[in-house]
Amino acid sequence: MSGRHETGGRGSPYAPHTAEETAAMLDAVGADDVTELFDIPEPVAFDGEFGIEARSEQAAERHVADLLSRNDDLTEFLGRGHYDHYVPSLVDHLSQRSEFLTSYTQYQPEVTQGFLQALFEYQSMLVELTGLGIVNASMYDHASALAEAALLAARVRATDGDRVLVPDYILDTRRDVLENYTDGAGLAVETYATDDGNVDPDALAETIDDEAVMVYAENPTTLGTVEEHLDAVGDLAEDHDALFCLGSDPVALSVLQEPASVGADVVVGDAATLGLPTAYGMGLGLFACRDDFVRQVPGRLVGAGEDDADRRAYTLTLQTREQHIRRERATSNICTNQAWVALRTAIHAAYLGPDGLVGLANDCVRLADDLASRLDAVAGVQAPVHDRHHVREFVAHTDQPAAAVARDLETEGFAVHAVGEHEIQVCVTDANRHAADELVAAVEEVA
């Protein structure tokens, strides 16, 4: 083994050339030195150094581990768009198989049937969960999927309009992404008022008009509440020829009303609630829509077809919608997406099966309900703030300033959201339920 594998600093450890091979190759191309192969004018050539030290694999691994070890070991009760559920070991081991992990987009389908079939299965499972006929093979995250939904709405609507209506509880960051994506198309994002963590159908009726291309709502909402007026949203959207876009996730969808049954035209969300543990916000943009929009869908689609031997085969399809063919008239600029996360989500969903998924979702309802009751019993805390059913998370009122409560809880080893002057938000799932007793005790200390 050459020294570079041990110590680094002598070229790339992943370039296998021996000195003899390099010499033979240079000879074959008629060059004395690799530098001759670079056609870079002298004024723009770089002859400095980056000043980045090379390391052995062991040293590089230790360096990153040391760096990350500076993260405090807090028990997180955090949600608001990024959720943690236990991810079975099977998901890691199978998704890490090299043939999956090191492959590219399936532009040669004959040799990538495995990944295509896995994505087809992902699409199919999400078709079942949403009740909508089309699921793409992923967007980046919930926010960009929402933005793409608004752009889809503007494209498919028969008449002009420029309003995109979002609830007032929407995450600022999510709204910001939506605005950035839709500004170029001339759309205006506007807020409608909600009532006690749910859509207020009367307020929405007053806000909506025929200029609205899309109405967005969430179930569960960013506040953790279960939405009770989805039918009304669907009806109002239909009355004004606006698309109804619903934000959700595959765990919640396992028990909540099927989106198609309440008139949703598009479902977006973070599908990585299954498949990825907490990952500093990295997600998987779920995008589902009605069959009629298939030619306007953004992103990749896997379809079933046949090969020359008349056998079932899978392939990327309707690629003429995509940027590498349609360029500036493509339905989206997306190319690289979150395919590998979709693979993980599919494995996780298949592992749980229908019983496991329903059980997990119900746990999230019971755990939130139970923790809210227990925190409500603590002096100086009222929970939940919203008189609704909840999934995973809820807002609680604290007599003390919320920022101070959150900060003091951090000292006790817990992380919660401070979302208002006197409001914290707490998220509980199968991943952190074991620490719920300790959280309640800590809140008793600090609140």
Add this chain to the structure above:
Amino acid sequence: MRYDQARWTQAGDSSEGTADQYEPLLSEKNTETVAVESPLPDDLTRDELELPALEEPQLARHYTRLSQMNYGVDSGPYPLGSCTMKYNPKFTEDVAALGDAAVHPDRSDRSVQGTLGLMAGLQDYLARIGGMDAVSLQPPAGAAGEFTGILVAKAFHEQHGEGETRDEIIVPDSAHGTNFASAALAGYDVVELPSGEDGRVDLEALEAAASERTALFMLTNPNTLGLFERDIEEIAEIIHGAGGLLYYDGANLNALLGRARPGDMGFDIMHYNVHKTFATPHGGGGPGAGPVGVTDELAEFLPAPRVREAGGGGSRGHEGEARGTDGVYELFDPESTVGKVHGFEGNWLVLVKTYAYIARLGDDGLADASAKAVLNANYLASQVDYDVPFEPFHHEFVASAGDQDAADVAKRMLDYGVHPPTTKWPEIVPEALMTEPTEIESKATLDQLAEAFDRVAGEDDETLAEAPNRTTSRRIDQASAARNLRLSWQALDGE
């Protein structure tokens, strides 16, 4: 190289002729329908749920078999032009899986100093490598990086009172499709620039295209033919002279590490494709990451938040959110930020792998990666019979299949156990075979690749049209799959 890809077929159900297809174990035929019982009121829940119900050992086999019917870099050579299919070091997967990396994005700054420290370090690494002054790690892919860069350019022009008037983005005809699509997404008119006869930017055409309407010129260098745009200084002068900004598409940065930097060439904005240049795995289509670097002048427009050492001024000011600022590193919102391009901070786990790769290679390793990538492309081109019309190329070359159909050539190459090049693009080369072997292939593997090219070059059209024969599937009828759309099990019902 002799090659037969695995093909699993359904056992025990051959009477209907289905033995020839791997009827997915997870199909509707293996589902179970459960009635949904819930603590929630009935009117807020669904009635039933039908999904696959398999036990863990069966699932393990299912996905193992699927993986065997898939080809990755670890299976064999993957010289897909413009995609930089490098070896993905395994240890980077391990560090990304560390428990310390599993933190929530709404944690206080002071409690995630490790995460912020790594992000600060990566911002710094990328700035040095690209010759840029400031970097945002937020864009989750190359196309998202392009879109972010365009938003930055737009904000800059708006600040100078030219937001309305500068409504065009110039893109060479040989550019990646995402350049056109990202410009259109941001609301710009796309001006397509025809390439010169030498395959590079035609300065006269650029002079004619650049005007007071130009917001941005997007350029890949080396371009998609692998050619370095030697006139880059003049190009920068023309664009800057017209009041526009210059954007570097980082797709081909693997040609230049340690030899040239976009910042030194006059580029104002660039994105990095970390899943190409810095070896994070492509994962069958993603996730990647597309960090954006800019000059000092544009740093104030970058997405929010960025990371810096604490005490550097500026404010975060997220209403109602209590974020600590008493660590060594802190998040901050750039003064005139364009806002968010991802709901959180981008593809964090990919960024961890990127950092680990750069920390492993260092200056010498990065420079050697580019040197060997360029050597490999030149050596391979010298060994293949197909004509390569444009040179001197760098990390990739575009051969012409001549009288053969490039798509057929690709299918036939699959039979020789190698992944084929990108085909039929860029269009300036007839029947293009865009080939990028990267630095990871040995001379022996390149010789095998060359042999695959040359064997196919000597075969007749009929043989090519029948290919592939040794892959899981034979040639797939794309047109019929698009006409008769079946995008889920539900759509296959009854077949």
